[in-house]
Amino acid sequence: MSDVNVLVLTGYGLNCDHETAHAFTLAGAVSTRVHINALIDRDVTLDGFHILVFGGGFSWGDDHGAGVVQAVRMKTHLGEAIEHFIQSGKLVIGICNGFQTLVNMGLLPGFDNDYRSRKVALIHNDCGNFRDDWVNLKVNGKSPCVFTQGMDTMEYPVRHGEGKFYAEPDVMKLLTEQNQIALRYALGNGTPANGKFPENPNGSVNDIAGICDQTGRVFGLMPHPEAYSHAVNHPAWTRHKELAIRAGKPLDAFETPGIRLFRNGVNYIRNSIL
Amino acid sequence: MQKRLEIRLKPHLNDPEGEGLRKKAGAYFGMAIESVRTIQIVTLDADLTDAQFIQVKDDLFTNPVTQESSFEPLSTPFDWCIWVGFRPGVRDNAGSTAVEAIEDILDLKIRDGEAVYTSKRYCITGEGLTEEDMVTLASQLLANDIIQQYSVFSKDAWDSAKGVGFRIPKVKLDHTPTVSTMSVESDEVLKTLSDERNLALRAQDIPVIRNYFLRDEVKKDRETMGLTDPTDVELEYISQSRSDHCNHNTFQGIFRYTDISTGETLVENNLFKTYIKEPTLYLKDKKDWVVSVLWDNAGIGRFDENHNYVITGETHNSPSNMEAYGGAITGIVGVYRDPLGTGLGSKLVMGSYGFCVADRDYNGDYQPNLHPRRLLDGVIEGVKDGGNKSGIPTPFGQIYFEKGYLGKSLVFVTALGIMPATVNGKPSHEKRTTRGDLILMCGGRVGKDGIHGVTASSEVFSENTPAGHVQIGDPYTQKKMHDFILEARDEDLIVFITDNGGGGLSSSIGESAEISNGCHVELEKVPLKYDGLDQWEIWISESQERMTVVIRPESLNRFMELSRKHAVESTVIGTYTDTGKLHITYHGKTCAYVNMDLLSEGFPQWEFDAEWQTPERRGLFEPVTREPKDYNRLILDILNRPNICSKEWVSRQYDHEVQGGSVIKPLMGKERDVASDASVVRPVLTSERGLAFSQALLPTYSAIDAYHMTTCTIDEAVRRLIAVGADPDQIGGVDNFCWPDIQFHPENNPDGKFKAAQLVRSCRALKDMCMAYEIPLLSGKDSMYVDGHLKGRYGETLKVSALETMQFSASAVITDVNHAMSLDTKMEGDLVYVLGETADHLGGSEYYEHLGKVGLNVPQVKAAHYIHRYKALARAIETGLVASVHGVYRGGLAVHLPMVAMAGCLGMTVRLADILWEGEDVKRRDDRILFSETPGRFIITVAPSKKADFEKLFSGLGAKHVGDVTGENDALVIMGSNGEMKAELTVSSMKQAYKKRFGDER
Secondary structure (H helix, E strand, C coil): CCCCEEEEEECCCECCHHHHHHHHHHCCCEEEEEEHHHHHCCCCCCCCCCEEEECCECHHHHCCCCCHHHHHHHHHHHHHHHHHHHHCCCEEEEECHHHHHHHHHCCCCCHHHCCCCCCEEEECCCCCCCEEEEEEEEECCCCCCCCCCCCCEEEEEEEECCCEEEECHHHHHHHHHCCCEEEEEECCCCCECCCCCCCCCCCCHHHEEEEECCCCCEEEECCCHHHCCCHHHCCCHHHHHHHHHHCCCCCCCCCCHHHHHHHHHHHHHHHHCC | CEEEEEEEECCCCCCHHHHHHHHHHHHHHCCCCCEEEEEEEEEEECCCCHHHHHHHHHHHHCCCCCEEEECCCCCCCCCEEEEEEECCCCCCHHHHHHHHHHHHHHCCCCCCCCEEEEEEEEEEECCCCCHHHHHHHHHHHHCCCCCEEEEEEECCCCCCCCCCCCCCCCCCCCCCCCCCECCCCCHHHHHHHHHHCCCCCCHHHHHHHHHHHHCHHHHHHHHCCCCCCCEHHHHHHHHHHHCHHHHCCCCCCEEEEEECCCCEEEEECCHHHHHHHHHHHHHHHHCCCEEECCCCCCEEEEEECCEEEEEEEEECHHHHHHCHHHHHHHHHHHHHHHHHCCCCCCEEEEEEEEEEECCCCCCCCCECCCCHHHHHHHHHHHHHHHHHCCCCCCCEEEEEECHHHHCCCEEEEEEEEEEECEECCEECCCCCCCCCCEEEEEECCECCCCCCHHHHHCCCECCCCCHHHCCCCCHHHHHHHHHHHHHHHHCCCCCEEEECCCCHHHHHHHHHHHHHCCEEEEHHHCCECCCCCCHHHHHHCCCCCEEEEEECHHHHHHHHHHHHHCCCCEEEEEEECCCCEEEEEECCEEEEEEEHHHHHCCCCCCEEEEEECCCCCCCCCCCCCCCCCCHHHHHHHHHCCCCCCCCHHHHCCCCCCCCCCEEECCEECCCCCEECCCEEECCCCCCCCEEEEEEECCHHHHHCCHHHHHHHHHHHHHHHHHHHCCCHHHCEEEEEEECCCCCCECCCECCHHHHHHHHHHHHHHHHHHHHHHCCCEEEEEEECCCEEEEECCCCCEEEEECCCEEEEEEEEEECCHHHCCCCCCCCCCCEEEEECCECCCCCCCHHHHHCCCCCCCCCCCCHHHHHHHHHHHHHHHHCCCCCEEEECCCCCHHHHHHHHHHHHCCCEEEEHHHCCECCCHHHCCHHHHHHCCCCCCEEEEECHHHHHHHHHHCCCCCEEEEEEECCCCCCEEEECCCCCEEEEECHHHHHHHHHHCCCCCC
């Protein structure tokens, strides 16, 4: 079986690179952390890779808008290479700061193959502060998003100060109609959070936590699936474990929803490209 | 050309920053503001074409979806407008990032002298707001005079064409760098010169310094370099090295300790050696997991066979008291450089915080530099940006309110790192400098920042403390440097590394040159932020985000290649030698030439008189109380007290899961809203091993006896670790002493002798506990002079000193994180145990404090007795015998039974009659059982099926079945000793009390 090669960006204040690479490895890929400048200087090219990851962090300190400067730098030096990467059927995922970068580059929402226009924004949380908390998420089953296929609800942590999704009504309409809204903040029972804090942690319009392009191959989300790569990452894992023991259930290792999301991407490449 | 770009959110979008200010103005000053809209200002002082200005405006600074911008003043309506910008020379992180980004988009270089500056203006509307209100807002909430400037504009005075004008806070030093010399003709002359220059040389050190420079062979030696009298560079070097901050003169001093009741006097020759170094070395020999202690920037313990972990703790008190945000961010970013500079460099894996401040709602007459509320807001935000932007989780911390911190607040920051045990086959914890090695400065540049910071933190805070030592840390620059250094380490390019913190190059190079026995530094090579710095300023500047890295000459090309890749500035500034000389030149001319062994010249030890008076002699006694009747209200009121209640508002601002290794989070339980005992992280993602970490602070016990304050603090930190499943045989400690001035002075410090005795006793306790629990001290620091002179309403000043405070941090490995434990009850029908006896220990307790009393019966630790139960509990957790574990800490059972019940969202019935009581039966009373703070205790829940095994394991160790876990809709019911119901509290009422105080803070 050929390797699925994942490139995880590092440098300039990005900081989730190690755990994101680790999570993709658990999902069956071969992941490499590559400094943004190594790509720009062409010491490394995108050619051999199948999945490009814009990970979490504070690129350029989040000064002048989260993800803004990273987007400018990537677009200036690698814009065409990345568009070519997408057109050739490969996957791009942006997590948190990576999602902020994708929308500022215009890779999302990518209406009608326009991967250059800024149509949506991720702005300061309504709560006025950075917030770390776990959220319930609901997948839009009709979305073409490759990464969320077969998933329905899950919990991941959010950790951001600028995660409020915003777009004008005409853009919202298109996103909705084209099922590009892949992931929404939800209540514990899976119904939409309807703006309720803290279930919707940032005031995102329409509870949006993640969107994809029309192909489903470019995906951005604020929550951190890579932070749920081990059962003990879940805030209630000690309860889950004790209740399972009492119920006489085996304590088998299970694939966390975080790894599951990445495995969807890895499997897609296996089935479509390799 | 200068252009000023104004950027705002589109008017229909919510402005959370403006909204935050509106709310704060209401909460702080009762000001009724209708709305606040913020405008970001980017002032570009650079020679760009019009097209280029427009390109950066559109592509970089304006989000077309949400923002509007203009090079003309925007027309946002207001009644009042406040502009806030930095003062010259203050670090403008966003301005620097803007320069990087502009260079990138336009593919050009911003020239020396050109720059980008960021500032803000706030457009405020509201009826009846006055100019005075605006000055209050600007000076109390928006700008700190030390680093920022502001202007207030009224609607009428606003010139819509001119706007705020052009404010360019550019540093202009019209100064030619000059080396000056100081006369050593007499002690008096040198002392006067030293004081004039703020050198803070101690009178006792001056004859030693003079003696050195007057020696014939020294004079002859110096003549060969064209030197006569000592230069300012040399004296600054000596002053830095001799400061209490660098040299720990207090802990290495002589203490004459007299117990007034017995009249016995004992001379302590060196507290550090006797109570810290010796026990730690003894334990290092005994514990094979201890890798490196007592010399490097941080201590090192073994994590697993391939990795070691690194830990250290610091305080950043004085700067935080002047500029809370800047001081705290500089503190946390600074402590992160310690593990990075330990061994050959370690990756940062977590940080923690401790804030000690006065009452947040203080409204008394004495005015600290910053009101406690503003100070706390600032330090919380500083640690937030410093930790989050560094990509390092902050999963633990504590906040303690006590009136003594009005004089000076405390900001503790702790850092843990992880490193491979070997680099290219060599142990990573060993490093040395050798003749011919290159000295490089990596990271930030040098400015006038922080000059005399080290000496200022060794002095009592007063109006005359130089403000120039306040800085703003830059986690972004440091994160780039962190990633770069780890890559260079892994390629085996680094032979020595240390950070530039207190004392700057003077400390980092001075100390590392002791290993090779000499160095030659060329100061003109040091990259500067701006021209005009004197040589001595370059040498001692504390500009942040810099490491001193040592490499072999043959590694230079590769090292610089990596440096460029990571966009980090690195510069060769000298070489190590073995000449026995610290040699500094500036453009070839010598400005310092001193013997490396000058600092071992026999400087006199500091001396202190210490007089111990027992609490009884000091007139302390137990308050006379009868049992309360309304326990429900009492318990709820105590759950709501500032030092007990939920600090979720702070924990959630801190990223505690980045790096993906989170196991036990700061908030746990069914609704993840109750503070956990300790944090557990998995720093190596491919391993199931974990690292547990906890901290404790119990300053109120110092009001009775700092010996017991210290033992209880350490016991609490240890129990916190045990509660989450740590291995009791692998606990390491970090001591952080924060003490008021202990040097007796009949007028200025009349109780200095008592405070000195408290320090001696605390050190004795530290050793006693470390030996009993076998805790080597992996690291530690002391910060003295926790005093402040506050202005009162009549213009008088009053000295306010903090209680003697020690923060103790503890770390330990958890062999398998899958066995880690949390505090929440898990299932109805489980049995509730209290492990450990309860005694009459209400002195200094939360309950007495609530009643406005201190008391006498301070809790006492029986460490040799407790250690057996801790080991048994560790076994019980590891073998799955228990369902939940929680230590009994401040507030006693009355606080910690509710914590367990709230976390599990289940009821609980507890029978006080079954609690084991230690001491006379006549003292046994239900309120004492509930509020006593006897250490050594835990609340444990156990499944009925495990009862027999559990009780067998704890046979003879004081585990007592005292109650049962009840259902989801049941309350916490406390049955009195006579069988009557004392309290009945629903989970929701307890949560309301626990959370309401700070619940809405954002």
